Amino acid sequence: MTPSRAVEAFARRHRYSPLEALPWMAAVGAYFAFPDYLALGAQILATILFALSADLVLGYAGIVTLGHAAFFGTGAYTAGILAAHGWGEPITGLFAGAIAAALLGVLSGLVVLRTAGLALLMQTLVVATMVAEAANKASFITGGDDGLQGMEVWPIFGRLHFDMFGRTGYFYCLIVVFLCWLAARQIVHSPFGRSLTGIRENLRRMHAIGAPVARRRLIIYTISAALAGISGALIAQTTQFVSLSFLSLERSGTVLIMLIIGGVGRLYGVFIGVPLYMIAQDRFSAVAPVYWYFWIGLLMVLVVVFARGGILGLFDRFRR
Amino acid sequence: MHLSDTASAIISIGFHGLAFAMVLYLISVGLSVTMGLMGFVNLAHGVFAMAGGYVLTTLMSRWGLPFLPALLAAAVAVSLASLPIERLLYRRLYGGEELDQVLLTMGLVFMSVAAATYVWGPLQQPLQPPPWLSGEVDFGVRSFPAYRSFLILCGAALVTALWLGIERTRFGARVRASVDNLRMAQSVGIDTSRLFMTTFALGSGLAGLGGGLGADLLAISPSYALQNLAYFLIVVAVGGLGSIRGPFVAALLIGIADTGFKYLLPEFGAFFIYALTLGVLLWRPRGLFGRA
């Protein structure tokens, strides 16, 4: 390959392709096609952001975490507590959630990221469990098991109310998630992002070339925590409720599963994995609630056996 | 000899913690060895323990088998049942992506929840210990519940047997060699594929045994594998992968310290094992006796 060709190929990889507009157009289309499902849609969008944040650490930096719900829940409770105590402005609430989650991300990252492998996994699990315990103990602020009561989220820009039909909530989530996705995409395609891939694939080489590995991992962990915090705040604001389940191990595990099913490390796997999982769960729980576990478990096993690399991995194989 | 109240309380706590530790150990030791040997993140390990519990209680209540034979039968049944799962599913992912292993085993866990609900219903399965294990045993100084004493004895016996097995037999030597350096072991002619299979079956059988024995402490219900996953993972991570001793010490630590702290500082008792895990893993990321 001639040098100019190589540069061209490289530049092409990072330019925006029309295919990338597809999920967003679908999301806008869904607003008109499924007016009765907007509440579910908003939750799917916010969860896509959550899974995206997990993809940054998992797929790009190779940090396997079972505790991402800690950031999600922190963002949610921050926005929620503000709204329950008189400051219901949604956008500043989002920022507050992001900052609180990022703070937790930095602090826990300093402790947790010293290790790798199973130890890292366990550390993230342990930190998340302790955060959940603390939230339960602090029930005078968080509402504990009963959940946070009395959230009053003000209309956006003073004009757009959060109503029961979920219209405002849907577009609010759509726009926020879009902006965050743009940011994530920029990060992934930047030199910083590419160095993360290096860290994931060949740690020793990265050390050898003098890359500040530990610092980079901490930075991406913090950014990911902030995005997870925003997704938590989104759900808190659109449902006007926060509970301890936002911090649960189940939530951390579920987002991981959705991510893996869609395809890890590709930034677009989340657009497939999250809606697939959540819509399937919604349909199943309407029909056969108890046996949801069986079918999703079977799906997971089948994905591993036949569709390694997630659903996007399947697409790749077909393309070749 | 008449014990003061405090001394009596401490002994009682220590005793119960020990019993809890034994159950944790029995279930987790298999996980430690297979994770260390095969490098496989088996989050579904709890399913084997749960299966052991279900088989035991069903054999006893539905078919009237006495306790000990039913227990052995449960361990053997689970061990045999684990073989096809290993061959068909797990084998594909040895040396593979951790995430795929996580997804596969979580999928199995979910399926087990539904299957258990379908077959046995959502209620907890009661374990009725046999009459010779009910009531209390007088150790002179004070008496202890018979069943818990039995648990501790079993645990101690099994640790010894495992240790002897790992340290003194050829099979054990092969396992140790493969854990230390898989490629070398293969080049020396060890049939690692067979080894994995046997070790996996053994580990699962032990888990089944632990699940059955510990049914009194860790109740057998469809969500068993999910509820207790964190405990098993903590024991294995703190103890270190691929070792027999590691999970034992970790289980002791967790079992006794958890019970002890809950007694002394109940408000914060739950935090303690997590703080402990955090600390140990920071100090020794490979666990206390980790080799892999």
Next chain:
Amino acid sequence: MRCGRFVVALIIVVSATCALLPRRAPAQTVVKIGLISSYSGFVAQAADQAQKGIDLYLKEHEKDLPQGVKVELVRRDDTSNPEVGKRLAQELITREHVQLLTGVILSPVAAAIAPLTAEAKVPLLISIAAGGSAIPRISPYVARVSFTLWQQGYPIGKWASEQGWKKAYTAVSDFIPGHDSEEAFTKGFRDGGGQIVGAVRMPPANPDFAPFVQRIRDAKPDVVFVWVPSVQATALVKAVRDLGLREADIQITSAQDLLPEEQLPAMGDTPLGLITSGNYSTVGERPGNANFLAAWKREYADGAIPNFLSVNAWDGMVAIFDLIKATKGKFTGDEAMAFFKNWKNPDSPRGPIMIDPETRDIVQNVYIRRLEQQNGKLANIEIATIPMVKDPWKEFNPPK
């Protein structure tokens, strides 16, 4: 001419077809009711017990509905997550157009749904959840037919102090339902002149209760009040046995969550003599209960055992059917609430029950029961009755 004949033939054919078409049935009124429960998650057991009660009532009493009125129960699983429960309630209201919501096991789910009911004017009749005494205050469209934790905690506290037991200790699960039960018992015991010598709160996810039961022993109270969610009941009872609380002469009291009837066979003889407060026991002697049990045996011949959850859910359906019968299935949210506020059922399996028009919460008998052998089986024998108890928390905390 040919044209004309063709037209005539067409007319004959069309009218003949119309005459032969099946007559459209008279318009049926279908009352759609949203049932939200936690079918998956750690309370699946409880959901199952409650569901059996609901299904049984539907089966037995569907025929009692007025002519042309049908009930359609739309079931949804909140997977033990309050925000899912809230979204499901939203969808049931906007998509399925349910006329009312019922069920709900977890009080956080009820708390999440309550504000919706006011916005949509769709009533929520809580028929299972017991936590959150303040929930009916969140919205005027919420009523409860099950029970509240204070309703069972306070009376037993008071009763215990009247038995000559001076010192009490409490041991509860460290989350809000546990705290509520602890506060309720403590107030009741103190109001009766007793003294609380200590309290311990146990972590919610806890397999082994030995250390906490040991603390109870150390404190040497006359009586101890324990409260854990019913899924942990067996484990706690076992710890009580293993640490010999009874031998230490400590009377053990709790609420009915500790000795649900379907778990009694698994507990052996240990809980004999345990005293609990509750609103339903399978051996309660009243005609409403006899009828209920007979129907239950007919339907669930495989040995399923009813408990208070089944009866509470059953009573929820009774209230709803009474509403439908009174309004022939056509009612607005306001009309439904007006009906519920004045609803009474003197013949429930639990005895006479009614909804308090002021608080929209349940008023019922609270029974003090002791676990004894009866006809070779363990049963909660009612030894005392505190009649028509209103939710004490609301009495002590009037709205501001």
